[in-house]
Amino acid sequence: MKCLFLTSSPGYGHTRAAEAIDMALQCRYPGIETEYLNITSLLDSHVSNAIQDGYLRMTAEQPELYQKLYDMDKNFYRQLAGKIPADQNLIDFLEEQQRRFFPEVFERSRFSLPVFYKSLDSALLNTLINSICNREKIPAGRLLTQGLLVLIFNILAARVRKFVNEYKPDILIATQMYPNALLSHSIKKGLIKQPVIGVLTDYGVHGVWVRNTTDTYCVSHEDVAAELRKQGIAADRIKVTGIPLVPAFSNIPTQSQARAHLGLDSCPTVLITGGQCSIGVLNAVQKLLNDEYHNYQILVTAGKHTADMETLQQLARHHQHRFRLYGWCSDISYLICAADVVVGKPGGLTLSETLACGRPFIATCCLGGQEAHNVQFLQTNKVGLQAGLEQLPQVLDELFSNTELLRNMKRNAYQLGRPDAAMAVVAELENILQQDDDRYIEPTSAFGL
Structure with missing residues (x-):
């Protein structure tokens, strides 16, 4: 065949x-x-x-x-x-x-x-x-x-x-x-x-x-x-x-297993992704690194077409204690499972991977068109929301401060994941x-x- x-x-x-x-x-x-x-x-x-x-x-x-x-x-x-x-x-x-x-x-x-x-x-x-x-x-x-x-x-x-x-x-x-x-x-x-x-x-x-x-x-x-x-x-x-x-999402690790595998600390963790071109990634990273009130553990997966790779690498070297930069890979199940929240460009595949791992998604960079449909789906089903870069620190603060809300969003995501x-x-x-x-x-x- x-x-x-x-x-x-x-x-x-x-x-x-x-x-x-x-x-x-x-x-x-x-x-x-x-x-x-x-x-x-x-x-x-x-x-x-x-x-x-x-x-x-x-x-x-x-x-x-x-x-x-x-x-x-x-x-x-x-x-x-x-x-x-x-x-x-x-x-x-x-x-x-x-x-x-x-x-x-x-x-x-x-x-x-x-x-x-x-x-x-x-x-x-x-x-x-x-x-x-x-x-x-x-x-x-x-x-x-x-x-x-x-x-x-x-x-x-x-x-x-x-x-x-x-x-x-x-x-x-x-x-x-x-x-x-x-x-x-x-x-x-x-x-x-x-x-x-x-x-x-x-x-x-x-x-x-x-x-x-x-x-x-x-x-x-x-x-x-x-x-x-x-x-x-x-x-x-x-x-x-x-x-x-890909098959990896049918057998995902627990959060503790994922963090142990990646050598990460047990603290509030955010994964930032922007597709193969890493659209909006650098701005989101800088916004969180400049947040004086929170010390989130930041993970980034950057595509091979990333224009800001050199700057991201410099930031990773300068903030080794809280910023980890990973190359692009087709299986990011460990990165998603290690995180509490995923932030970035709301592509359909990225959202599906995030839901399969039971994580909420914050869309900070929506290109419109099909991604507007994806954002509406997130909000309607209470598994995420859209936020501008200026709002990102406050949105994350509200999410991590409200354990019941975060737990409900994770549960909703698991139920929607396929x-x-x-x-x-x-x-x-x-x-x-x-x-x-x-x-x-x-x-x-x-x-x-």
């Missing part, structure tokens, strides 16, 4: 979820073959880097633009499609991104032959940017922009289809919404016939996920299932599995493949799963 995982960058959580399912599959079927397709790898590398950097810039510097993009705001998309003139802040953002990555074509405001660009992808992206930013200067600018959007989508969908048809998997698992949408294009045409499982890795639903071509949706919580049903997805196609986690979600997704995969005896492989009974 062959399984293809489809993900998209940036955002390492989608890949981590795929890896967790992969581990569960390898345990269940030792002979299975798996492969990963990050759809950004199908683009010219320079164009891919420009798009990923633009995403991170938009979330950090222009959160209102990102929220409109995520919400599929009608006027915002009309601007992107060239139907109405673009707002100046969108033009400024696109031109700055073009200047950063394509300085040689920044001054060009009209469509140019591809010979002036490094690749077809570069030609298409830059012409799209120019058509949005200079709509009134380009003849038939509106039609050009709409045509470019359709062309770009069709080209990327064709590349996805080519990869799928060459690899010939038995089943497709999409852990990000854009690959799921690109698959839909070819499935409707009968060019891809394998069943598709969509695994949502947040606590909300984006409309891009909603496709009749997705056989089964595996979601984090019943609230997400209800939202999919509201958007027209049949109930029998939705399974509440939880967000897939450490065996990856196996639940595998069970749904089996249900699909059982309908086709030619593709189904009997599981290895030795694992008793």
Whole structure:
């Protein structure tokens, strides 16, 4: 049996979820073959880097633009499609991104032959940017922009289809919404016939996920299932599995065991995390280190793309008695279990790992979009809250001072945690493949799963 995982960058959580399912599959079927397709790898590398950097810039510097993009705001998309003139802040953002990555074509405001660009992808992206930013200067600018959007989508969908048809998997698992949408294009045409499982890795639903071509949706919580049903997805196609986690979260240590393993003291402990890019981590660390009234034990896990790594390392050397800096790892169960509270960026995978370990989460750096859904989930279910950096010392003080509140939040987190979600997704995969005896492989009974 062959399984293809489809993900998209940036955002390492989608890949981590795929890896967790992969581990569960390898345990269940030792002979299975798996492969990963990050759809950004199908683009010219320079164009891919420009798009990923633009995403991170938009979330950090222009959160209102990102929220409109995520919400599929009608006027915002009309601007992107060239139907109405673009707002100046969108033009400024696109031109700055073009200047950063394509300085040689920044001054060009009209469509140019591809010979002036490094690749077809570069030609298409830059012409799209120019058509949005200079709509009134380009003849038939509106039609050009709409045509470019359709062309770009069709080209990327064709590349996805080519990869799928060459690899010939038995089943497709999409852990990000854009690959799921690109698959839909070819499935409707009968060019891809394998069943598709969509695994949502947040606590909300984006409309891009909603496709009749997705056989089964595996979601984090019943609230997400209800939202999919509201958007027209049949109930029998939705399974509440939880967000897939690596096997370590199915057998977590006690807090005392985790602290002994890491050589930590028994005192109020805070874990700060910000994803692969460690967004907001340095500011949170400095805020707690500068708190004159509390002496929390601070743990930090920093990703390989952390821009502030050198500063964090200096702080760790200077505050060895209370600040521990750890490199990025896919299994942070010991760090979470050693802590009393987790602080940082509320990504779906991070929240799921925190809940599986029975810890409350304080969101200090929310990028909006899907993370806004995650924050709402935290607050609604009383397993966390959102707080600005200036509020963080006071919020932690109130939490550690109120032992009953902290105990209740931990209990709520344990009850919501789904450490065996990856196996639940595998069970749904089996249900699909059982309908086709030619593709189904009997599981290895030795694992008793």
